[in-house]
């Protein structure tokens with residue numbers, strides 16, 4: 001009998017606990033934590049342990065040890081194990097202060113509520129793809145579409161200046177409206 005009572009109490013307790021747990025929103029409450037503390041090593045530029053935490057898809061996909069979250073089971077999730085690890089060698093992030101209790105709670109609740117995230121989450125653009133990082137390449141000179149308008153240099157040499165200017169304008173106009 002006491003066992004059953006304990007069971008009922010446990011169920012009641014978790015129901016009450018659930019009712020009082022605020023809904024956690026991935027974009028608002030969870031992603032900013034990863035962005036601030038994890039992206040530097042698990043994002044676009046670095047993927048330590050093959051792990052990316054900059055999208056929910058990456059979090060679900062996991063790293064070298066496989067999945068880092070177990071949906072609806074935060075207690076069995078490697079990610080929670082690593083952010084709550086008491087020995088510093090294991091704890092994530094390895095640098096700076098550990099995550100706060102509130103941050104850890106938000107991530108736990110998010111996992112326990114099903115690790116829901118928008119389907120259309122965009123991957124951050126790799127800053128190395130920005131044009132300012134690209135090596136300049138020489139473009140080939142565009143071909144003139146109507147070669148007959150160019151004339152040969154010999155003929156051009158004999159034409160008067162206004163004629164040359166007019167030809168130039170005509171070719172430009174042809175090229176831009178063709």
Ligand code: HEC
Pocket residue numbers: 034037038039040041042048049051053062063064065066068078079082083089090092093094095099
């Ligand atoms: C300064 C770099 C750095 C930061 C910041 C960092 N990590 Fe890591 N993380 C690592 C390295 C290096 C490893 C691989 C070695 C290890 O497992 O300890 C790793 C491994 C992991 C693993 C194990 C992955 C696997 O597949 O084995 C998890 C989970 C993890 N990190 C979570 C996090 C979380 C969550 C944060 C942010 C709260 C974070 N890390 C921030 C460097 C970092």
